[in-house]
Amino acid sequence: MNEQDLAKRIVSKLDEGLTDLSSGALYRLRVAHEAALSRANAGRPGSGLAGGAWSGSGSASLLNRRVLVPLFGLILGLSVLLFWHQQQSQQQISRQADYAELDAQVLTDELPVTAYLDTGFEIWLYHHTTD
Amino acid sequence: MLLLALPAGVYAGKGTADSRGPEWAQLTSEQQHILAPLAQDWPKLEGKRRIKWVEIAKRYPKMTSQEQQRLQSRMQQWASMTPEEHAQVRERYKKLKAMPPEKREAIQRKWREYEGLTEAEKKTLRDAHPGQAPRKPGQTLTHE
Numbered sequence: 001m002n003e004q005d006l007a008k009r010i011v012s013k014l015d016e017g018l019t020d021l022s023s024g025a026l027y028r029l030r031v032a033h034e035a036a037l038s039r040a041n042a043g044r045p046g047s048g049l050a051g052g053a054w055s056g057s058g059s060a061s062l063l064n065r066r067v068l069v070p071l072f073g074l075i076l077g078l079s080v081l082l083f084w085h086q087q088q089s090q091q092q093i094s095r096q097a098d099y100a101e102l103d104a105q106v107l108t109d110e111l112p113v114t115a116y117l118d119t120g121f122e123i124w125l126y127h128h129t130t131d
Numbered sequence: 132m133l134l135l136a137l138p139a140g141v142y143a144g145k146g147t148a149d150s151r152g153p154e155w156a157q158l159t160s161e162q163q164h165i166l167a168p169l170a171q172d173w174p175k176l177e178g179k180r181r182i183k184w185v186e187i188a189k190r191y192p193k194m195t196s197q198e199q200q201r202l203q204s205r206m207q208q209w210a211s212m213t214p215e216e217h218a219q220v221r222e223r224y225k226k227l228k229a230m231p232p233e234k235r236e237a238i239q240r241k242w243r244e245y246e247g248l249t250e251a252e253k254k255t256l257r258d259a260h261p262g263q264a265p266r267k268p269g270q271t272l273t274h275e
Contacts, residue, residue: 089150096179100186103217106224107187107205108198114208115242116220120257124245125238 152181162188168206176210184210 021029106113115121155173158166165188166173173181191199209217227235245253 092179093182096183097186099221100183100190102221102224103183103209104187104190104194104202105228106220107202107209108194109201109224110239111227111242112201113205113212113220116223117216118245118253120253121242121245123256123259124248125241 150178152176152178153185158185165191165203166206168203169210172207172210180210 155163155170162185163170166184169176169184176184187202191202194202212220227238230238248256
């Protein structure tokens with residue numbers, strides 16, 4: 001008997017055994033077969049939906065920790081800075097509007113601006129009051 | 132995109148209307164006419180002062196013609212004064228305004244008398260009592 005004949009007899013014996021397997025054993029074999037295929041596919045890059053999804057989830061997690069968190073902090077910081085700056089600007093405009101009202105009165109008053117700063121006039125008022 | 136827009140917004144706010152105020156060319160022709168005495172000094176004015184003058188220009192149409200003339204004749208002098216002098220004048224003006232009308236009228240009359248003096252007489256007054264001038268703002272025009 002050569003090797004070829006021996007192999008045929010072994011296969012024939014195994015095939016005979018298959019018909020005697022219980023339904024439970026067949027089910028376990030099918031589950032193990034599918035699990036082995038899934039693991040094999042997961043090892044290959046870009047092979048199959050399950051593998052891609054698992055890979056994407058890992059990247060997102062990494063992105064969260066290293067990029068998104070500092071980025072969010074930066075945006076938050078800039079927003080606070082912008083808000084603070086706008087508040088300051090509004091206050092300054094409001095303050096200038098108040099000055100504008102007062103200065104408009106000072107500049108249109110009968111008494112000229114020079115009168116308030118003229119030391120000679122101060123003396124004149126102080127020493128030459130006849131009222 | 133938001134990240135790029137935020138600092139741009141901060142810079143824009145800091146660099147234009149808020150801190151530097153409007154440029155002369157950005158004023159309306161009416162504002163330029165009202166603020167004409169300040170045209171030469173405008174580039175040197177601080178942003179907050181520019182904003183204030185624009186606010187004053189908004190009030191101009193409601194002023195009497197006499198007030199409008201006073202404003203325009205005093206504008207340049209006011210713009211050339213220091214912030215300390217502005218504060219001093221404002222303070223004294225507020226005290227004057229709080230006085231009874233007859234006292235204010237008396238001070239205005241005294242000013243007209245003082246204006247009638249010669250420059251030499253005014254100088255004599257300033258030099259004759261060096262130290263006599265009241266130091267604190269408000270004490271000056273409230274002696275009446």
